Amino acid sequence: MRKAMNDQNHFFTILIAEDDSDDKILVQSAFAELDLAYNLFSVQDGFELLNYLRKQGGFLDSTTAPRPDLILLDLNMPRMDGREALAEIKSDPALRSIPVVVISNSVVQEDILRTYDLGGAGFIIKPQTFEGMHEVVKVLNRYWFKVVQLAGGVRGKNGKGNGSAPIYSG
C-alpha cells in the first residue's frame, strides 16, 4: 500500500468552470469514481467564477460556496471566457494563490503559452472519452492532493472530514 505523502486529509474543494453540461458531467463522474470524497462545485462561465470567488451575486454563503483548493477552468465560455477569468484571478491578490488548471478543447499554441504566461498551473487538452477523463482526474488527484502542498493552510482549514457527502451544485 502506498503511503499518503502528506496528511492533507480533509475534504478538498474543487471548483469547475465549464459551460458545457456534458463535459461537466464527464468531469463530475470521473471524480465520483475516486476513492476519496470531494466537495465539487461548478460555475457556468468566467463571470460566475469571479462572482463565486468574490462571494458576490448568488455566492454570498461560504458554506454553499467555499473557497476552492483548485480551479479547473474551461477556456471557451460565454460572457467572460477562461482567458479573461484567469487574468483576473491572477491579478487579484486575494485570489492569485489558488492554482488554476486549464482543461480545454483548444489545441491552439497561443492558448497554451498564454495560460502559462498568465499564471496557469497546467494546460490539459480535454479528453473526449470517460476513460480518458478518468485517467486525467486520477493524475490530478494524485498530484494536487497527495504530492503538492496547497496554499492557505489547507490542512484543517475547513475542519477534517466533517462527514458530509460531496456536494454537487450548478
Added chain:
Amino acid sequence: MFNNAKPVTFLIAEDDPDDRLLIHEAFQESLVSNSIYFVEDGVELLDYLRHQDKYADPTVSPTPDLILLDLNMPRKDGREALAEIKSDHRLRYIPVVVLTTSKAEEDIMRSYDIGAASYITKPVTFDGLVEAIKGFKQYWVQIVCLPTQDANNEKSYE
C-alpha cells in the same frame, strides 16, 4: 495514459549535492526518460535562463520546459529567483514548481503568490521522494501540455 511525444527538459535548482543526487536518482526510478539539468543557486538559475556566461550555448543549456526550485540556496535564494523569473516577460511562461524542505505556511503562501505553479515539500525518505517525483511526472509529462511543446503533437493513449 497520455504521454508527450517530445522529451521534456527539466531544470533543477538545488544547492545540496546530496539532494541533487537523490532527485536525479528519483527521476531515473520513474519510468519516462527526460533531460535533466542542474544549477546550484538562484544566480546560476537566472544566468542559465538568460543564456549568460557559461550557459551561452542553448544546445548545451537548453531552455527548460519546467523548473524545479529549491527555496533555501546561497547567493540568491529560490524566493528571489522565483520573483525575478515571474516578473521577466521572456521567462514567466516557464512553470516553476517549488521543491523544498520548508513547510512554513509563509513560504507556501508566498510561493503561490509570486507565481509558483505548485509547491512540493521534499519527502524525507528516498521512497517518498520517488513517489512524489512519479506523481509530479505523471501530471507534468503525461497529462499536461507544457508551454514549449507543440499542441498539435497530440497526446495519445499508450
